[in-house]
Amino acid sequence: MHHIEHVMGTAVVIDIADPLPRGTLTDLVEQTCAWLHEVDQRFSTYRDDSEITRLDTGELTEEECSPDTRAVLEACAALRRRTDGYFDERATGRLDPSGYVKGWSVEVASRRLARAGALNHCINAGGDVRSRGRPAPGRVWRIGIRHPWEADRLAWVLAGTDLAVATSGTYERGHHVIDPYSGEPARDLCSVTVTGPDLAIADAYATAALAMGRDGLLWLARLASSGYESAAVTRDGHAYRSEGLPVATGEEPAEPAAARP
Amino acid sequence: MRRTTAAVFGTLSGTALLLAAKFGADAAAAGKGAAGADPAAAAGGQLAPGAAASAAPGTGRSSPAPGRTGAGRSRTGTGAGGAAANGLKNGVFRGSASVNPYGPIQVTIKVANGRITAVTATHATSPARTLQVNRRAIPLLRQEALQAQSARIDAVSGATYTSRSFAASLQSALAAARA
Numbered sequence: 001m002h003h004i005e006h007v008m009g010t011a012v013v014i015d016i017a018d019p020l021p022r023g024t025l026t027d028l029v030e031q032t033c034a035w036l037h038e039v040d041q042r043f044s045t046y047r048d049d050s051e052i053t054r055l056d057t058g059e060l061t062e063e064e065c066s067p068d069t070r071a072v073l074e075a076c077a078a079l080r081r082r083t084d085g086y087f088d089e090r091a092t093g094r095l096d097p098s099g100y101v102k103g104w105s106v107e108v109a110s111r112r113l114a115r116a117g118a119l120n121h122c123i124n125a126g127g128d129v130r131s132r133g134r135p136a137p138g139r140v141w142r143i144g145i146r147h148p149w150e151a152d153r154l155a156w157v158l159a160g161t162d163l164a165v166a167t168s169g170t171y172e173r174g175h176h177v178i179d180p181y182s183g184e185p186a187r188d189l190c191s192v193t194v195t196g197p198d199l200a201i202a203d204a205y206a207t208a209a210l211a212m213g214r215d216g217l218l219w220l221a222r223l224a225s226s227g228y229e230s231a232a233v234t235r236d237g238h239a240y241r242s243e244g245l246p247v248a249t250g251e252e253p254a255e256p257a258a259a260r261p
Numbered sequence: 262m263r264r265t266t267a268a269v270f271g272t273l274s275g276t277a278l279l280l281a282a283k284f285g286a287d288a289a290a291a292g293k294g295a296a297g298a299d300p301a302a303a304a305g306g307q308l309a310p311g312a313a314a315s316a317a318p319g320t321g322r323s324s325p326a327p328g329r330t331g332a333g334r335s336r337t338g339t340g341a342g343g344a345a346a347n348g349l350k351n352g353v354f355r356g357s358a359s360v361n362p363y364g365p366i367q368v369t370i371k372v373a374n375g376r377i378t379a380v381t382a383t384h385a386t387s388p389a390r391t392l393q394v395n396r397r398a399i400p401l402l403r404q405e406a407l408q409a410q411s412a413r414i415d416a417v418s419g420a421t422y423t424s425r426s427f428a429a430s431l432q433s434a435l436a437a438a439r440a
Contacts, residue, residue: 013416127419135415144412146419153409154417169420193418221400233407240402248412 001025007036008102009046010126016113017120017135028118032109036125039105042069045096056095075200076100083208083219088180091211103166103203106130110199129165130199142248148191148233155191155239156231159248164199168192168206177210188213190235192220195246196228205230 001022003014014032016025044050051069054060062070076089076097089097106123110130113121120133122141131141140161144154148171158165168177169191179186192209194202205228209216217240220230224242231241241247351373 015415122416124416124418127417129416129418131416141416142412142414144414144417146417147407147409150409152411154412154414155408155410157410157412157414158418165418167418167420171420191420217402221402224400230402232402237407239405239407241405242400242402 001029003029003033005033005036007033008040008044008105008125010102012036012106012126013122013124015122015124015135016118017122017133018118020118025118028113028116031116032113032123035109035112036105039068039101042066043072043097043101045094045098052095052097072097072101072104075104076204079201079204079208083205085180086211086216087204087208088178088211091178091180099168099207100200100204102126103128103164103198104200107164107199127167128199128203129163131161131163133161145193145231146191155233156193156241156245157248158195158246160246163195163246164197164202165193165195166199166203166206167194168203168210170210177207179211179213186211186213188235189216189232191233192216193231194220194223194228195230196223196226202228 001014001016005012005014012033014029016028018025020028041047041049042051045052045056047053051060051065055062055065055069062073065073073089076087079087079100080089087099089095089099102125106125106128107130110121110123110132113123114132120135122129122131122135127146129143131143135141140159141163143158143163143165145156145158145165145167146169147153147155148169170177170185170187171190177186178184189210189212192206194206194209196202196205205220205223209220209230209232212219214234217232217234220232220240221242223230224244229242229245231239231245233239
C-alpha cells in the first residue's frame with residue numbers, strides 16, 4: 001500500500017510492502033498518519049499552541065511538557081554535546097528541535113509498523129528515509145540521494161534492506177542551517193547525507209556536519225567507526241563519501257528477481 | 262591591553278589555523294615536517310617552540326585548515342611587562358580555547374623584544390581523547406566525481422522539501438509512477 005500524507009510542513013510517503021489484508025494495511029497507514037500529526041501538533045514551531053512554542057515563550061516549563069517532549073529535548077542536548085555544539089536546537093535563536101524531530105518521528109513510526117507485523121516498509125518524510133525489509137521478494141530498497149543542483153537527478157544511489165538515510169542541504173529555497181558559532185548560514189557544504197542505525201541521529205549528524213562547513217568532512221569520516229556512513233557535496237562541486245556507504249552496485253534488473261528458496 | 266591581544270591574534274590567525282590543521286589532519290606528519298620539532302609534539306598535543314618558528318604566518322595561509330580556530334573569539338590574554346617595538350608587548354599571551362572537531366584548542370604565544378618567539382598549541386580539555394585522535398590515523402572520506410544519474414529507485418533522500426515544492430520534485434513523479 002502506498003500513501004502520501006501532507007504533515008509536518010512536508011509530504012510523507014508511506015509504503016507498506018507486506019501482503020497483509022487491505023483493512024489491516026489501511027489501519028496501519030491511519031495509525032502512522034495519526035502519530036505524525038500528533039508529533040506535528042506537539043513540536044511544530046509554526047503553531048502557537050504547540051508545546052515547543054509554549055515552552056519557548058515561557059508559557060510552559062520543561063516539567064509541564066509531555067514525556068515525549070522531554071525525551072526529545074534530552075536527546076537534543078546529548079547530540080549537541082556529541083557534535084561539539086554544531087547541532088544546536090537553538091541555533092536560530094529560537095527553540096527549534098525540528099532537525100531531530102522529523103527523523104525521530106519517522107524512526108518511531110517505522111518501529112511501530114514493524115511491531116504491528118509490517119516488516120517490509122519504507123517511509124520518506126520530505127527527504128528523510130527509513131526502510132525495513134524488502135520492497136518485493138528478492139529486491140532491496142533503493143534510495144537515491146538527490147543531486148544538489150539538478151533536482152531530478154541523483155548523486156548517489158544506496159541499496160539495502162534496513163536503511164535510515166537523512167540529508168541536509170542548502171539548496172532548497174528557504175532552507176538554512178546556521179553555524180551556531182558564527183550565527184551565519186553555513187555555505188561550504190551544499191549537501192550532506194548520513195546513513196546509519198537511527199534516522200533521528202543520522203538527521204542531526206547531517207545537520208551538524210553541514211553547519212561545520214569543510215571541517216564537517218573530517219568529522220563525517222570519523223563517524224564511520226560508530227556505524228554512520230556519509231556522503232557530501234561541497235559548494236564547489238566536489239563529492240565525498242565514506243568507504244562503507246552502501247552504494248548500489250549495478251542497475252536493478254527490470255523484472256524483480258524471483259525469491260530464492 | 263585587550264586591544265593589543267586581539268591584534269596579536271589577528272596577525273596570528275594564519276599560524277593558529279595551520280597548527281590546528283596539523284593537529285587535526287595529520288599529527289604525525291606535523292611532527293616530522295616541522296624542522297626541529299619535539300617528538301612529543303605529535304603525541305602530547307604540544308608544539309615545541311622550534312616547530313612554531315617554522316610555522317610562520319604566510320606558510321599557514323596556503324594550507325587548508327580543517328581546524329576551527331576563531332581568531333575573533335580569542336578574547337582573553339594575560340601578558341606582563343615589556344615595551345612594544347611594533348605594538349606587541351613582551352610576555353606570554355594565552356588565547357581563549359576555540360573549538361575544532363577534535364576538541365577545544367588553546368594557543369599560547371611568547372613575545373620577546375616585540376617578536377613572537379614561540380607559539381604553543383594545547384588541547385585545553387579531554388587530553389585522553391585528543392591523544393587517541395592524534396595517534397590514530399585520521400580517517401578520510403573518499404573523493405569521487407559528482408554524478409548526475411537517473412536510476413530506478415524507491416525513494417529520494419534530499420534536503421527537506423516543503424509541501425509546495427513537493428509537487429515539482431522527483432519524489433512526486435516517483436509517487437505517481439508507483440501509485
